[in-house]
Amino acid sequence: MNSSRYFALIPAAGIGARIGADIPKQYMPLAGQPMLMHVLDTFAAAGAISHVFVVVSADDGYIADLMAAAPHLQGRVTLLFHGGATRRDSVLNGLQAIREEVGDDDWVLVHDAARPGLTCALIERLVETLRDDLVGGLLALPVVDTLKRGDQNARVAQTVERAELWAAQTPQMFRYGLLLRALTLAEAVTDEASAVEQLGLQPRLVEGSPRNFKVTLPHDVALAEMFLKEKF
Ligand SMILES: Nc1ccn([C@@H]2O[C@H](COP(=O)(O)OP(=O)(O)OP(=O)(O)O)[C@@H](O)[C@H]2O)c(=O)n1
Numbered sequence: 001m002n003s004s005r006y007f008a009l010i011p012a013a014g015i016g017a018r019i020g021a022d023i024p025k026q027y028m029p030l031a032g033q034p035m036l037m038h039v040l041d042t043f044a045a046a047g048a049i050s051h052v053f054v055v056v057s058a059d060d061g062y063i064a065d066l067m068a069a070a071p072h073l074q075g076r077v078t079l080l081f082h083g084g085a086t087r088r089d090s091v092l093n094g095l096q097a098i099r100e101e102v103g104d105d106d107w108v109l110v111h112d113a114a115r116p117g118l119t120c121a122l123i124e125r126l127v128e129t130l131r132d133d134l135v136g137g138l139l140a141l142p143v144v145d146t147l148k149r150g151d152q153n154a155r156v157a158q159t160v161e162r163a164e165l166w167a168a169q170t171p172q173m174f175r176y177g178l179l180l181r182a183l184t185l186a187e188a189v190t191d192e193a194s195a196v197e198q199l200g201l202q203p204r205l206v207e208g209s210p211r212n213f214k215v216t217l218p219h220d221v222a223l224a225e226m227f228l229k230e231k232f
């Protein structure tokens, strides 16, 4: 389906509890601008992306100021005030809200607002690798550390075989119709690929980048700034 378009859907309705900031982490300043702005700028600059949809909470008090400071994003970004109780709910609500704008065979790239290190090159790698794929897939990183399973006393219970393990990143890219069906059926998933897997399908793993890590804990802020300032 070569006439398919590519849309970005950015879940940005979380509260960032684990980072412990006084504002939702997607609005924390990083390298001179809010975390979410880095993500929006990257998708707006990506040639393959037709439009960007951002899911924010219904009572979001920050997005208006962010968009007012970003006239270059006008016309490229649509806000969806449909944040849900979980990331899965926010993504599903967002998909349902764009039903009239997106066709079943169009691709949707779901990307965490909390991964500001995404680059246009990574988006292009994902799109070019999956454009003719029958399922879709995700950016991910092969695990390079030895992994341990701990017991309740923080003692090693088991060393986990890492040879075939990958750490999932985003974007996760699936055709709209498939993704809407998968997420409608799968409630307790932490990523889109898990929902697609529950349909018996095998998403494609596409190598991502360490800079595309998820800003989750307080120490992640300095690391993210390093990547964003150095642009490497
Ligand atoms: N109900 C939710 C929860 C999360 N997210 C989004 O999903 C992405 C990844 O989630 P996570 O890193 O867990 O963000 P938070 O849920 O905000 O963090 P925490 O779990 O520490 O509260 C983030 O961009 C977040 O804004 C969302 O749109 N809706």
Ligand SMILES: C[C@](O)(CO)[C@H](O)COP(=O)(O)O
Residues within 6 Å of the ligand: 087, 112, 167, 168, 169, 170, 190, 191, 192, 214
């Ligand atoms: C989607 C994700 O970023 C893939 O690793 C991850 O599952 C999000 O988890 P979170 O707890 O919602 O941050």
